[in-house]
Amino acid sequence: MSTPGGSIRNSTVSTPIGSKRNSNVSTPGGSRRNSNFEEENSDHIHSERTPDHLLYESEFSGLKRHDSLDIEAAKIGGHHGHHNTKDWGVILRLAFQSIGVVYGDIGTSPLYVYSSTFTKGIKHEDDILGVLSLIFYTITLIPVIKYVTIVLHANDNGDGGTFALYSKLCRYAKIGLIPSEQPEDREVSNFQLELPSKRNTISSKVKNNLEQSGFAKFALLFVAMLGTSMVVGDGILTPSISVLSAVSGLKEATDSMTEGRIVIISVIILIILFMVQRFGTDKVGYGFAPIISVWFSLIAGIGVYNFIKYDPSVAKAINPKYIVDYFKRNGKDGWISLGGVVLAITGTEAMFADLGHFTVKSIQISMGCVVYPAIITAYSGQAAWLRKHSELVGDTFYKSLPSALYWPVFVVAVMAAIIASQAMISGTFSIIKQSLSLGCFPRVQVVHTSAKYEGQVYIPEMNYLLMIGCVLVTASFKTTAKIGNAYGIAVIFAETLTSGFLVVIMLVIWKTNILLVMLYVLVISSTEYLYLSAVFYKFAKGGYLPFTFALVLMFIMCTWNYVYRAKYNYELDHKVSQEAIKDIATDPNISHMGGLAIFYSELAHGIPPIFKHYVNNVPALHSVIVFVSIKSLPVSRVAPEERFLFRRVKPNEMYVFRCVVRYGYTDVRNEKESFEKILIERLKDFIAFDFGTDPQQGRIADEDVVKLDKAWRSGVVHLVGEHEIVSRDGSSLGKRFLINYAYNFMKKNLRQSYSVFDVPHKKLLKVGMTYEL
Structure with missing residues (x-):
């Protein structure tokens, strides 16, 4: 079949080759792809000849009922039940737990900040005051004022991170690149936004410009993907620099501990760390809080001790005049040293990215009452010690320890470094999972490691890639100063996004x-760009690493998303018409058999073309057919009672139904009950509701439910499209490379996971099809 947008050729129907794993339906990227639930086959159609776009509008303009199965669905407050809690007992408990999950990275920064800043030694004793002042104001301005005071309030129903910001914009403005908006989606509890009642001309203009500009839509998606890529870069660099800096303390214990041996020990710890990920170490995430609390107590206590013993006058660094003097004395070298100062705020993004497990108030309390005082005190104590021992700046942290505390601090430092690494690795898994729902990442296996804590996932492919990256970085760079050059770029770049x-x-x-917007840009954004310019100076000395990681990931994500959108639009343009459905139902050459057939597709905007292809190859229909499309909404979570949307394809005698199953980007897809059972139960509810309360109609509904039950007992087959994507003749060289080589290489070499719905292997049938795009 040849079409303007592409063609289908060399089609086959295939069954899965023997596998010991349960198979199920998964869309590319492991996501529930966005799709429009077009109602051309529904019972609300007034005219079969109405053009598609008018049909869609005319139907919903007079929509009388909520399309969710449960009309009176209770509103849910957010991603987690504690999101809007006012119980101070709960808030304080969450604040304590957040210490172990969120702050491991920023809490271990005192291990290496001064050594990374003064790479050429301390030339003037007041330079210590200048750098301390820079650290104080940088931590105050970005983690505290920017994130704690402003950014945390930009959460998406309790969830944070770059993806959450992008999803929030998608809900307010039509900036998505997939035509997936539908009126019913806005009735989902979490979809609605609390907006200021005031009108704003600038707001309206910006919104209209975003919606009308194709470039702006691509740019926003590109930035979201770039943010994801930089976080993955963080996931490689955080374990490397944290573990290496902690283990380097062994040099103080014995002279035989060379740089090479420290690197070997660090690599062994990193390999063990990544190897245990598959056991679900996220389950003990909240158990990390006591260890990190001990760490903050130690560095704060040591800071106070050094501050009093060596030079309490460093307190005058609160005067920003020392920053000005520092730059006057050092000029270009002072500007370059900002690449080390910025490491004091590593992990700041985690406060926002990990918000989903806590609350805004709990993060604010833990940061303001524990973390901020502890790290400021630690840096002040180290500065006081450096005023007397400036020649030892390369090993500031361990050299400044009281000798009696060396081993306790070393042990806790290694544990804190591992926890900081664990949090970043878990965050990487979570953000990759979120990108799957956007259709921006190849389909990979996502394993949910905790039945108790939502969002705890493990991705085998990413785990091993991260491990290889960490080992290579640690073995090749060998010192925290060199890794810091790369780390600074990853940190500040993500924050500018x-x-x-x-x-x-x-x-x-x-x-x-x-x-106020201009004030934010002038004060906070300009500070971030100043730091960004400084870390870029060290691009050739290791700063290229995060951009290398980002470049590879961006190529993967952009390629996958490009083909995903092309395939989606192709199916949208070639969906099966209602007339074709009727012709198939009345075709005497097509036999009918008992049982229930569930067709899975990525398209919810009509019947997918693969159905007609299947009938042409297997001229037989089951007594009941359900077309299921999985859709990801730009919200963090969709309540189970709002998840299913059903329509009945006319005429009713065909017993053909269409269903859209909606998920948020943090929803766990593996239900406690089988997806098949939940689908059938919800379909029964829909049939009963669709016929209303009329007794005569009620009897018909009962008969339909009986027929559905009979078909279910007779046997169920789950049909999944197995698409081969190729470029059509005449395509450009670039398009042929992206589709025929890059995309298909990723598709063939990454795990094809069908475990999402726990479909038994014996019930699964793959329908092969080739698309020419």
């Missing part, structure tokens, strides 16, 4: 006064 999204949200959604 968050600021970019935040400015758009302030203008478009919050309708913030333009003067």
Whole structure:
């Protein structure tokens, strides 16, 4: 079949080759792809000749009922039950737990900040005050004022991170690149936004420009993917620098501990760390809080001790004049040293990215009452010690320890470094899982490691890639100073991307006064760009690493998303018409058999073309047919009672139904009950509701439910499209490379996971099909 947008050729129907694993339906990227639930086959159609776009509008303009199965579905407050809690007992408990999950990275920064800043030694004793002042104001301005005071409030129903910001914008403005909006989606509890009642001309203009500009839509998606890529880069660099800096303390214990041996020990710890990921170490995430609390107590106590013993006058670094003097004395070298100072705020993004497990208040309390005082005290104590021992700046942390505390601090430091690494690795898994729902990442296996804590996942492919990256970085760079050059870029670049999204949200959604937006840009964004310029200076000395990681990941994500959108639009243009469905149902050459057939597709905007292809190859239909499309909404979570949307394809005698199953980007897809059972139960509810309360109609509904039950007992087959994507003749060289080589290489070499719905292998049938795009 040849079409303007592509063609289908060399089609086959295939069954899965023997496998010991249960198989199920998964879309590319492991995601529930966005799709429109077009109602051309529904019972609300007034005219079969109405053009598609008018049909869609005319139907929903007079929509009388909620399309979710449970009309009176209770509103849910957010991603987690504690999101809006006012119970201070719960808030304080969460604040304590957040210490172990969120702050391991920023808490271990005192291990290496001064040594990374003064790479050429300390030339003037007041330079110590200048750097301490820089550290103080940088931590105050970015982690505290930017994140704790502003960014945390940009959460998406309790969830944070770059992806959450992008999803929030997608809900407010039509900036998605897939035509997937549908009126019913806005009735989902978490979909609605709390917006200021005031009108704002600037907000309206920015919103209209975003919606009308194809470039702006691509740019926002690109930034979201770039943010994901930089976080993955963090996932490689955080374990490397944290573990290496902690283990380097062994040099103080014995002279025989050479740099090479420290690297070997660090590599062994890293390999063990990644190997245990498959056992679900996220389950004990909250158990990390006591260890990190001990760590903060130690560094704060040692900071106070050094501050009093060596030079309490470093307190005058609170005067920003020392920053000005520092730059006057050091000029270009002072600007370059900002690449080391920025390491004091590593892990800041985690406060926002890990918000889903806590609350805004709990993060604010833990940061303000524990973390901020502890790290400021630690840096002040180290500065006081350096005023007397400036020649030992390369080993500031361990040299500044009281000798009696060396081994306790060393042990806790290694544990804290492992915890900081664990949190970053888990965050990487989570953000990859989120990108799958956007259709921006190849389909990989996502293993949910905890039945108790939501969002705890393990991705085998990414785990081994991260492990290889960490080992290579640690073995090749060998010192924290060199890794710090790369780490600084990954940290500050991710934060500037968050600021970019935040400015758009302030203008478009919050309708913030333009003067306040300008103040944010001038004070906070300009500071971040100053740091970004400094870390870029060290691009050739290791700064290229995160960009190398990002470049590879961006190529993978952009390629996958490009083919995903092309395939989606192709299916949208070639969906099976209602007339074709009727012809198939009445075709005397097609036999009918008992049982239930469930067709899975990525398209919810009509019947997918693979159905007609299947009938042409296997001219037989089951007594009941259900077309199921999985759709990801730009929300963190969809309540189970709001998840299913059903329509009945006319005429009713065909017993053909269409269903859209909606998920949020953090929803766990593996239900406690089998997806098949839940689907059938919800379909029964829909049939009963669809016929209303009329007794005569009620009897018909009962008969239909009986027929559905009979078909279910007779046997169920789950049909999944197995698409081969190739470029059509005449395509450009670049398009042929992306589709025929890059995309298909990723598709063939990454795990094809069908475990999402726990479909028994014996019930699964794959329908092979080739698309020419």
